[in-house]
Amino acid sequence: MLLEVANLDVRYGRNHAVKGLNLSVAADELVTVLGSNGAGKTSLLRAIQGLTPCASGTIRFAGEDITRLSPPERLRRNLVLVPEGRQIVIGLTVHENLQMGAYCRADAAVQQDVDAIYDRFPNLAARRKMPASVLSGGEQQMLAIGRALLARPKLMMLDEPSLGLSPLLVERLFELIAGLRNEGLAILLVEQNTHMALEVASRGLVMELGGVVLEGAADLLRDDERLAAAYLGGH
Amino acid sequence: MSDSTDIAVARMRLRAPVIAVVVTLVMIALGIALGGKVIAHQVVSGLLLGSIYMTVAVAFTLTIGVLNFLNFTIPTLFMLTGMAAWGLLSGGYLTLAGRGAWLVALAVGVVAAVAASLLVERFTFRYLKMKHGDATEHAIPLVSSLGFLIIFENLVLIAMGSDSQRFAVPFRADLHVAGIVVGVPQLVSCAMAVAVVAALSFVLKRTKIGRALRTIAENPDTASLLGVDVGRVVPVVFILTGLLSGVAGALFTVNYGDVSPFMGDNVGTKAIAAMVLGGVGSIWGAIAGGLVVGLAETLSIQFFGGDSVAMTVWGLVLVIIVLRPKGLFGVAAIGKGKM
Numbered sequence: 088m089l090l091e092v093a094n095l096d097v098r099y100g101r102n103h104a105v106k107g108l109n110l111s112v113a114a115d116e117l118v119t120v121l122g123s124n125g126a127g128k129t130s131l132l133r134a135i136q137g138l139t140p141c142a143s144g145t146i147r148f149a150g151e152d153i154t155r156l157s158p159p160e161r162l163r164r165n166l167v168l169v170p171e172g173r174q175i176v177i178g179l180t181v182h183e184n185l186q187m188g189a190y191c192r193a194d195a196a197v198q199q200d201v202d203a204i205y206d207r208f209p210n211l212a213a214r215r216k217m218p219a220s221v222l223s224g225g226e227q228q229m230l231a232i233g234r235a236l237l238a239r240p241k242l243m244m245l246d247e248p249s250l251g252l253s254p255l256l257v258e259r260l261f262e263l264i265a266g267l268r269n270e271g272l273a274i275l276l277v278e279q280n281t282h283m284a285l286e287v288a289s290r291g292l293v294m295e296l297g298g299v300v301l302e303g304a305a306d307l308l309r310d311d312e313r314l315a316a317a318y319l320g321g322h
Numbered sequence: 323m324s325d326s327t328d329i330a331v332a333r334m335r336l337r338a339p340v341i342a343v344v345v346t347l348v349m350i351a352l353g354i355a356l357g358g359k360v361i362a363h364q365v366v367s368g369l370l371l372g373s374i375y376m377t378v379a380v381a382f383t384l385t386i387g388v389l390n391f392l393n394f395t396i397p398t399l400f401m402l403t404g405m406a407a408w409g410l411l412s413g414g415y416l417t418l419a420g421r422g423a424w425l426v427a428l429a430v431g432v433v434a435a436v437a438a439s440l441l442v443e444r445f446t447f448r449y450l451k452m453k454h455g456d457a458t459e460h461a462i463p464l465v466s467s468l469g470f471l472i473i474f475e476n477l478v479l480i481a482m483g484s485d486s487q488r489f490a491v492p493f494r495a496d497l498h499v500a501g502i503v504v505g506v507p508q509l510v511s512c513a514m515a516v517a518v519v520a521a522l523s524f525v526l527k528r529t530k531i532g533r534a535l536r537t538i539a540e541n542p543d544t545a546s547l548l549g550v551d552v553g554r555v556v557p558v559v560f561i562l563t564g565l566l567s568g569v570a571g572a573l574f575t576v577n578y579g580d581v582s583p584f585m586g587d588n589v590g591t592k593a594i595a596a597m598v599l600g601g602v603g604s605i606w607g608a609i610a611g612g613l614v615v616g617l618a619e620t621l622s623i624q625f626f627g628g629d630s631v632a633m634t635v636w637g638l639v640l641v642i643i644v645l646r647p648k649g650l651f652g653v654a655a656i657g658k659g660k661m
């Protein structure tokens with residue numbers, strides 16, 4: 088397994104946001120984590136990246152225990168998060184945002200990889216010198232994904248990438264995600280768009296109040312009425 | 323924030339340097355045309371003083387921009403440079419350096435300012451981060467930097483006395499340009515202040531560490547997400563702060579020849595006025611604000627006498643922030659694209 092999370096707990100004071108969670112993602116697998124607002128999905132991804140401390144549990148990545156490593160150290164091991172709300176740096180230009188994506192790299196191929204991102208996203212190429220604040224929501228999501236790709240991910244975690252996008256752009260986004268999966272990238276996808284997420288994923292987990300309430304193959308989950316119940320239930 | 327205002331902000335940032343240069347030239351020309359040589363001379367002195375304020379104001383604005391706190395130790399770093407240089411020179415520690423002793427003394431003074439700045443970082447930011455998580459969330463950096471201001475000042479006071487001391491620079495040369503006398507040290511100082519600020523601006527705009535600093539300024543969490551080790555980059559801000567304050571202190575010492583444990587207080591206050599006037603968090607604002615405050619000061623002495631300076635400067639600040647609450651070059655929201 089590329090990523091193995093065992094008994095992970097995340098606490099904010101008395102608030103127990105993730106409770107003894109177990110999760111694994113194989114290389115070149117796309118796993119989706121579903122669940123309503125406040126279920127603990129963002130806390131889970133941030134804890135895996137090291138941005139939020141975990142109270143207990145272990146995280147192994149590519150055969151190594153990374154539980155105690157800092158976020159930059161995890162990034163240098165090619166574990167990359169595309170955060171909720173995209174977190175584009177709007178005071179930087181589009182190009183500078185991409186350069187920040189390669190911040191942890193020191194190899195000579197960065198320029199070439201940036202060019203490859205521009206080839207993949209011509210909209211970004213056309214706006215490379217503009218402040219990132221002029222980008223539309225869809226373009227910002229492309230920038231966030233392009234930026235993450237520049238860290239050469241072995242595993243890319245995406246936190247609700249479809250949030251705030253029009254149906255047409257959501258369609259295009261999921262085509263992009265499926266494309267990345269087909270290129271052999273391992274992906275951990277957090278979504279509220281259950282239908283689309285289960286369409287591209289091979290396996291899925293449903294979180295509720297910090298724990299996993301349902302887990303299984305994507306095509307089985309899709310028809311499971313308990314999935315709908317999890318969204319209606321919650322708190 | 324709508325797209326159009328963002329583009330307007332970007333355009334304005336491009337235009338700012340041009341405006342600053344044009345305004346300066348127009349003021350000099352106006353000074354000569356309307357007031358003759360006396361006024362023109364005051365304008366030149368004002369620009370020199372302004373270039374020192376500008377350098378200190380940039381130090382203030384950099385710390386606010388990136389770390390989100392008003393670093394009160396900046397005036398002390400300024401003072402330490404002058405006092406350390408004077409102490410070395412008058413104590414006879416630099417006889418080996420011969421005629422260049424004053425330059426060596428000032429260089430060591432700047433190094434002392436950088437070292438002191440790192441000391442402050444060690445005992446405010448890093449310590450707080452270890453103990454309480456994110457230091458920027460607390461008022462503690464502000465208060466502890468004020469504490470350091472008082473402690474450093476009093477240490478110097480105890481060690482070297484409270485008297486104002488003479489720092490003699492064996493170096494005088496005047497240029498006569500269009501009938502105005504301009505001191506070579508003045509010119510060199512202006513050039514150095516501009517060079518230091520331009521270098522900083524280059525670092526922020528064009529280098530990897532500059533991009534990291536701008537990212538931290540906007541959102542430390544995003545920076546960390548992108549692999550910036552925020553704890554390692556923070557000392558860089560303090561080094562730059564020490565360097566800017568130290569260079570300003572050295573230029574002040576060379577040009578005015580007096581050092582005292584309190585020499586930083588007046589310059590610090592004026593630099594804060596300059597920063598507010600130009601727009602908090604904006605480098606170009608600090609530059610414009612520094613020059614405006616310097617000019618206001620010398621012209622105010624010329625027209626209304628020495629006692630009027632504080633009233634003129636702070637009156638100007640009040641008028642400008644009432645007319646433009648974000649300062650001359652202030653950008654919309656704190657934390658967004660402010661450098």
Ligand SMILES: Nc1ncnc2c1ncn2[C@@H]1O[C@H](COP(=O)(O)OP(=O)(O)O)[C@@H](O)[C@H]1O
Pocket residue numbers: 099102104122123124125126127128129130131
């Ligand atoms: N920084 C934080 N401080 C305190 N509580 C938080 C913080 N972030 C999230 N929470 C709480 O943790 C729980 C899980 O939130 P989150 O991980 O954002 O869920 P999701 O991403 O599934 O909506 C919620 O109850 C939320 O209020």
Ligand SMILES: [Mg+2]
Pocket residue numbers: 128129130171247
């Ligand atoms: Mg979330």
